[in-house]
Amino acid sequence: MDNSAIEIKNLNVGYNTENSFSLIIKNFNLSIKKGEIFGIAGESGSGKSTLAQAIYRSVKYPGEIDSGEIIFKDKDILKMEANDLRKIRVTLFSFIPQAAMNALNPVRKIRYQFYDLLLAHGILPEKSNDKIFSVLKMVRLNESVLDNFPHELSGGMRQRTVIAMSLLLNPELVILDEPTTGLDVLVEHEILKDLKNIQRKYGITMIFITHDLAILYEISDRIAMIYAGEIVELGPRDDMLEHSTHPYNFLLLKNIPRIGVKMNNPIKLKGNPSNFNENFPGCQFYERCPFSKAVCSEKHPDLKEYSNEHYYRCILFPEWKQGV
Amino acid sequence: MNELIRTENLTKEFETRTGFTGISKIKALDNVNISLFPNEIVGIVGASGSGKSTLAKILVFLYKSTSGKIYFKDEDITKIHGKSLKKYRKEIQMIFQDPYASLDPYHSIEWHIKRPLLTSHYSGNIDDRIDELMNMVKLTPPEYYKNKFPHQVSGGQRQRVYIARVLALNPQILIADEPVSMLDVSLRIDVLDLLSKIKNELGIGIIYITHDLNTVSMVTDRIYVLHNGEVVEDGYTNTILTSPHDGYTKALIEAASDPYKRI
Amino acid sequence: MEEKSNLNGKITYNKSKKLNGYTSIIRSSLATLLKNNKSKVGFILLLSIVTFSIIGIFYTPYNPNAYLFKFSQPPNFVNLLGTTGYGQDVFSELLGGAAPTLMIAFSVGLLGTLIAVLVGIFAGFTSKTTNAVINAFINIFLVIPGVLLIMLFGTYFLGIHQNLGYLPTIIILVITGWAFGARTFRSITLSIVKRDFILSSILIGESKMSIIMRQIMRAIMPVIVSNFFFTSMYGAMGLTFIEYLGVGNVEQVNWGTMLYWAINYEAYLTGAWWWILPPSIMISMLMFSLILLNFGLDEMANPSLRVFKKKKRDKNE
Numbered sequence: 001m002d003n004s005a006i007e008i009k010n011l012n013v014g015y016n017t018e019n020s021f022s023l024i025i026k027n028f029n030l031s032i033k034k035g036e037i038f039g040i041a042g043e044s045g046s047g048k049s050t051l052a053q054a055i056y057r058s059v060k061y062p063g064e065i066d067s068g069e070i071i072f073k074d075k076d077i078l079k080m081e082a083n084d085l086r087k088i089r090v091t092l093f094s095f096i097p098q099a100a101m102n103a104l105n106p107v108r109k110i111r112y113q114f115y116d117l118l119l120a121h122g123i124l125p126e127k128s129n130d131k132i133f134s135v136l137k138m139v140r141l142n143e144s145v146l147d148n149f150p151h152e153l154s155g156g157m158r159q160r161t162v163i164a165m166s167l168l169l170n171p172e173l174v175i176l177d178e179p180t181t182g183l184d185v186l187v188e189h190e191i192l193k194d195l196k197n198i199q200r201k202y203g204i205t206m207i208f209i210t211h212d213l214a215i216l217y218e219i220s221d222r223i224a225m226i227y228a229g230e231i232v233e234l235g236p237r238d239d240m241l242e243h244s245t246h247p248y249n250f251l252l253l254k255n256i257p258r259i260g261v262k263m264n265n266p267i268k269l270k271g272n273p274s275n276f277n278e279n280f281p282g283c284q285f286y287e288r289c290p291f292s293k294a295v296c297s298e299k300h301p302d303l304k305e306y307s308n309e310h311y312y313r314c315i316l317f318p319e320w321k322q323g324v
Numbered sequence: 325m326n327e328l329i330r331t332e333n334l335t336k337e338f339e340t341r342t343g344f345t346g347i348s349k350i351k352a353l354d355n356v357n358i359s360l361f362p363n364e365i366v367g368i369v370g371a372s373g374s375g376k377s378t379l380a381k382i383l384v385f386l387y388k389s390t391s392g393k394i395y396f397k398d399e400d401i402t403k404i405h406g407k408s409l410k411k412y413r414k415e416i417q418m419i420f421q422d423p424y425a426s427l428d429p430y431h432s433i434e435w436h437i438k439r440p441l442l443t444s445h446y447s448g449n450i451d452d453r454i455d456e457l458m459n460m461v462k463l464t465p466p467e468y469y470k471n472k473f474p475h476q477v478s479g480g481q482r483q484r485v486y487i488a489r490v491l492a493l494n495p496q497i498l499i500a501d502e503p504v505s506m507l508d509v510s511l512r513i514d515v516l517d518l519l520s521k522i523k524n525e526l527g528i529g530i531i532y533i534t535h536d537l538n539t540v541s542m543v544t545d546r547i548y549v550l551h552n553g554e555v556v557e558d559g560y561t562n563t564i565l566t567s568p569h570d571g572y573t574k575a576l577i578e579a580a581s582d583p584y585k586r587i
Numbered sequence: 588m589e590e591k592s593n594l595n596g597k598i599t600y601n602k603s604k605k606l607n608g609y610t611s612i613i614r615s616s617l618a619t620l621l622k623n624n625k626s627k628v629g630f631i632l633l634l635s636i637v638t639f640s641i642i643g644i645f646y647t648p649y650n651p652n653a654y655l656f657k658f659s660q661p662p663n664f665v666n667l668l669g670t671t672g673y674g675q676d677v678f679s680e681l682l683g684g685a686a687p688t689l690m691i692a693f694s695v696g697l698l699g700t701l702i703a704v705l706v707g708i709f710a711g712f713t714s715k716t717t718n719a720v721i722n723a724f725i726n727i728f729l730v731i732p733g734v735l736l737i738m739l740f741g742t743y744f745l746g747i748h749q750n751l752g753y754l755p756t757i758i759i760l761v762i763t764g765w766a767f768g769a770r771t772f773r774s775i776t777l778s779i780v781k782r783d784f785i786l787s788s789i790l791i792g793e794s795k796m797s798i799i800m801r802q803i804m805r806a807i808m809p810v811i812v813s814n815f816f817f818t819s820m821y822g823a824m825g826l827t828f829i830e831y832l833g834v835g836n837v838e839q840v841n842w843g844t845m846l847y848w849a850i851n852y853e854a855y856l857t858g859a860w861w862w863i864l865p866p867s868i869m870i871s872m873l874m875f876s877l878i879l880l881n882f883g884l885d886e887m888a889n890p891s892l893r894v895f896k897k898k899k900r901d902k903n904e
Contacts, residue, residue: 186575218585256582256583257513259541420783425783426784
């Protein structure tokens, strides 16, 4: 596939614990197209943040990438020399980790944090002021923020600063992990709109990771739902919304309160997220699924195609959907 | 029926030190008038910094108001302290935003529900009452959860434990400060349903504080929209959400997330 | 830690094992302490030193105070660690001097921590003004130079031709040693009482005493134990120091006075290593065991310090 921006093949990522190594991301395959906003949704413990870190190869101990390939520009990121990897980070693809806005250096003015980033890639900052101004303009920040310390800026402005930094060297791919969590509703909405505008204008590929399904559906072109480290449903946003094929996606959408929509006792998910058993032979979603049958606990379902580019991991589809 | 609680021109100023000697005042609440009746859920809606959490903390007397009055069942309680404050606190309880922080990590779930029964000198059989409370918040079977510690259960269950803890005091008012914002999407609706259920079954008045208009539309009867410490709009939830007058309310509605919308 | 256990897919069921009262708390924390390698080594080391000192109370090969042998004999079968420049048996002195040394170290640790906990928690959980007053009080004690105070008292006692006994020594060390811990406890308490679970207990109607005993003490238990180890170390060091300076009662036998006499006799010039090294090593071992216990405690309180080796994943499990 030529138009894929990044391709993940058979990725396994796990965590070291006192007496075992347990997998969080299992045999993960995904191909992200150039110029799309790809949304990854999952609840706490589903492995979505670990996945983001793995793509940027920044999984930290006790997490560890076990095996797999991540092909970006015909090269396997996981096999790259550290030095080569450093060179392509930020210049070709960048990563905004969770709560990055709180990770700005508190004792350094924003200007010098931009300069540090440039110097790290061998660019003389003095000649790049125009570049800095232009990315600040992209995220609708005033140039005066350069002379502020991080604590003098509001949460939204800091998040915008972090986004500007990630865009500074014109990357083709940006990974955003929960970019708006902890921000005010109004600010969140503005930033999402700006992100979408930037993405459309410059054709950047974005991987957008969040637990908030509503905003994910608002912004994404394609969406993958992750449960227990596996894709349970993957497809174009509209298809996922109108023709849900996996109970998880279906029920989460039904369970989101919306203004002006009365909920008449919707079917609810059972149990709690993040109680996964690695060695369970059947469907990982079995215990939480209100439609599950005995057969679900016996065989692990494979990812099947529903329609063009729309995949699901459920044995009972379309059976369960007739019951709703 | 009379109001359970009513505030009259409630104002709160915070003093912050600037430099060595300067003190500047910030108004967190500005002449706020709200009221709550039994058997209703009232929403206080606002973005961060609107003063909604300050209001909650003043109502449970964790902060003192700068001026204005608070009435509990027509009785002026603005200046209560000591014994009468203790008595009042039994009637008004607060549910915190983060269930990971509001439960003591070193104590079992049973302990959390037992303590308020002991401090309020509950007269009946304490063990039965604990079972009853745990059944009410759907922590069933109670035996399964009793000896667990907070870190062994999910966020939604922690919030239930906390609700059982405050219900043990038989309060007439609950103040819920963003009770679901830290929870996973699939668990939120259960906790919101539980709030509606205790309102209906126990006739408790609930003040639901949030930034999320979606959940407000689901559970509340009336809302107050708070902006920079001032109530900019108030009325029935449906009326306000369908025909808002204030610009700020409109902006909040426009920013509310909805999977069927497109940015 | 919590996330890890979740990801591990194991839910531990707590079988109606109720942990009530502080004895069981101490027992359970001791069990966790021994799971850590560092603290295990420290604990075993400390235990052997304590055993050594207990033996010394009841039995020493010779009277440690009596001048029974030839001067400055190197180690041999009669005198396991040789003799001092005055003709005492070094091993007997080492054995007999262990108990007083440990006794002083741990009494200073215990008393110092007790005062620190009481003052610290009270300061952290009271009104702003009281807190400020207590804080000033703590700071005054913090700046008292311990050494100077010891010298002052010691010379005063020498001046009136009396010796600084063990009790005055303990008192001086506690006076100069509690303030540091109190400051720690004060700041920790200040941060804990702002946490939601304490606010919740206040709203529920718990009394201050109940909150302190049931919740705050519980939360700062690792710090209390750690502070006990540190203050004990200060006690052992302080004792050695006092005795080494000769301001204490040099007739008493402990590891500090052993060093005092060795230095006094200029054992380092005569090459009598068997006189200097044993007490030095024992003091170092005591310190080392306490430090190891503290390290282990740190790793317990902060799981991110732990390092595991990657285990092979069994795919057919």
